[in-house]
Structures are given as C-alpha cells and as structure tokens.
Amino acid sequence: MEQVDIFKALANQTRLQMLEWLKEPEINFPGQKEYGYDQGICVGQLQAKANLTQSTVSEYLSILQRAGFVKATRKGQWTYYKRDEAAFERLSKLISTTL
Amino acid sequence: MEQVDIFKALANQTRLQMLEWLKEPEINFPGQKEYGYDQGICVGQLQAKANLTQSTVSEYLSILQRAGFVKATRKGQWTYYKRDEAAFERLSKLISTTL
DNA sequence: CAAATATATCGACTTTTCCCGATATGTAGA
DNA sequence: TCTACATATCGGGAAAAGTCGATATATTTG
Numbered sequence: 001m002e003q004v005d006i007f008k009a010l011a012n013q014t015r016l017q018m019l020e021w022l023k024e025p026e027i028n029f030p031g032q033k034e035y036g037y038d039q040g041i042c043v044g045q046l047q048a049k050a051n052l053t054q055s056t057v058s059e060y061l062s063i064l065q066r067a068g069f070v071k072a073t074r075k076g077q078w079t080y081y082k083r084d085e086a087a088f089e090r091l092s093k094l095i096s097t098t099l
Numbered sequence: 100m101e102q103v104d105i106f107k108a109l110a111n112q113t114r115l116q117m118l119e120w121l122k123e124p125e126i127n128f129p130g131q132k133e134y135g136y137d138q139g140i141c142v143g144q145l146q147a148k149a150n151l152t153q154s155t156v157s158e159y160l161s162i163l164q165r166a167g168f169v170k171a172t173r174k175g176q177w178t179y180y181k182r183d184e185a186a187f188e189r190l191s192k193l194i195s196t197t198l
Numbered sequence: 199c200a201a202a203t204a205t206a207t208c209g210a211c212t213t214t215t216c217c218c219g220a221t222a223t224g225t226a227g228a
Numbered sequence: 229t230c231t232a233c234a235t236a237t238c239g240g241g242a243a244a245a246g247t248c249g250a251t252a253t254a255t256t257t258g
Contacts, residue, residue, distance in 0.1 A: 002112075003115060004109075004110060004111065004112045004115055007106050007109040007110040007115075008110040008215090010103075010106040010110075011103060011106040011107040011109075011110040011215095012103065012215085012216080013101075013103045014216095016102060016103055016106075016198075019198065020198070042234080042235090043234070043235060043236095044234070044235085052217070052218090053217070053218055053219075054234085054235075054236090055217080055218070055219075055220090055235090055236080055237080055238090056216080056217050056218070057235095058234095058235060058236055058237085059216095059217085059236085059237085062236080062237095074224090074225095074235090076224095076225060076226070076234090077224070077225045077226065077232095077233065077234045077235075078225095078234065078235080079234080079235060079236090088194055088195060088198060089195060091194050092191045092192070092194040092195035093191070095187055095190050095191040095194065096187060096188060096191035099115075099118065099119070099187060107245090110245095111245085111246080113246095141204080141205090142204070142205060142206095143203095143204065143205085151246095151247075151248090152247070152248055152249075153204085153205075153206090154205090154206080154207080154208090154247080154248070154249080154250090155246075155247055155248070156205095157204095157205060157206055157207085158206085158207090158246090158247085159246095161206080173205090173254090173255095175204090175254095175255060175256070176202095176203060176204045176205075176254070176255045176256065177204065177205080177255095178204080178205060178206090
C-alpha cells in the first residue's frame, strides 16, 4: 500500500467519521450490546449510522481495511470491523518523522 | 480548514513529493544556493523539479498552504514556500489522539 | 511607462472518486 | 435443498480532483 493511498483513505468525510465511531463502539453502537464489542462492529450497524447504501459502506470499509486502519473478522453471516490502533500510531510517527 | 481537507491535501503523489523535497531544500534545490534557503523555495524551482505546468504547481502549493503545511513569503517577483513543521506535529498528535 | 519575468487565476477537458441500484456470494436455518 | 439474510462485487451516472493552456496580476528594470 502506497503512502498516498493511506491518505486517500482518510480523504473522505464519511470514512473519517466511521473511524471515529469505531473508536467508541459502546457509545456509538448501543444496538450491538448483546453481541459484545470485542470482535468489532458489523457492516449493518455502520450502514444504519452512516445513512448510506449497503454497497457504499461495504466499499468504504474495504478501503479502510486496505489502508490498514481496520481489521475484518467474519463470524457467520456477519463481518465485524474494528480499528487497528497500531496503524494510527504508525501513521502518526511517519508524519512526525519521515513526511 | 476541515480535518478532511487536511488529508485531501496529502492525498496526491505530487504534493506529497513536494513536501518531501522541501524537507531538505539544500539537497533537492541546489539551483537556489545563491539566494539561500531560509525564506524557502520559489515556485519556479519546484515546477522544474515536479515536471508539471506552472499553473498546476502554483495551485498545488496553494492547496498545501491552505492546509497549513507550507508558508508563503513574497519577495519581489518571487514567492517562496517553506514547510511549517508545526503543522506536521499537530497532525501527528491529532492522529495518535483524536482520530 | 514599457518590456520582461514570476506567480496566480480562469476555463476547459480528462481522470478519479463518490455513491447508487442490481446482482452475486456466503452462511444459517427450516 | 430452499429460503432468508448479511455482505461483497459490478456497472454506471454525477461530482470532484488533476492538469493543461491562456490570460491576468504583480514586480523589477530599462
């Protein structure tokens, strides 16, 4: 993944928002309480909150995943996405040193 | 300036490259040696290195300036651009804390 | 002030991104 | 296996970004 693609992934308001939501799943996705938050948040929950079509949200999550910001876990018919905090730390360091 | 616009400014290969060049002006712009590097690098030097038209380079620098990554100084008929390191530090912190 | 030079802005065209609906794929349960 | 549901992928139209050439706006110098 090129450096520029990392920034392209962040160059969209909705995608930024989704990353912020995923930072506090308990607060932003109370609907998933009964299934727990360890595995992440499923696409449907994110779609409901983003108010975009299912295909768009799926695509956006894929972009974020390719850029490394989220990790996906398939469980049954659901795919759960959660942040990969290490990616943010890496990017933070890259910006303060290399860039 | 919105957060997303900061990332949009970085979501372009040429603009990223220009920022990298400006990190080591002495190395990347030897042609400007006689005028010194304190004030920054003028548009013409950047254009020559970027191999794009003057208008494009000017536009790109303006985008980087609006996002806060570079500062412009007009001196005579030249406009010199230099990095604002504080902006990178701010962004780095934002990514490791807020984002 | 006229000419020369550096940069900025404008208008247009091309490429990329955004975002959708339709459809395909994967999984669970009757 | 048939159906239902969650997600992924595909194809396309609209909007935004990339990039150019032409032109406008400084600024310096003769």
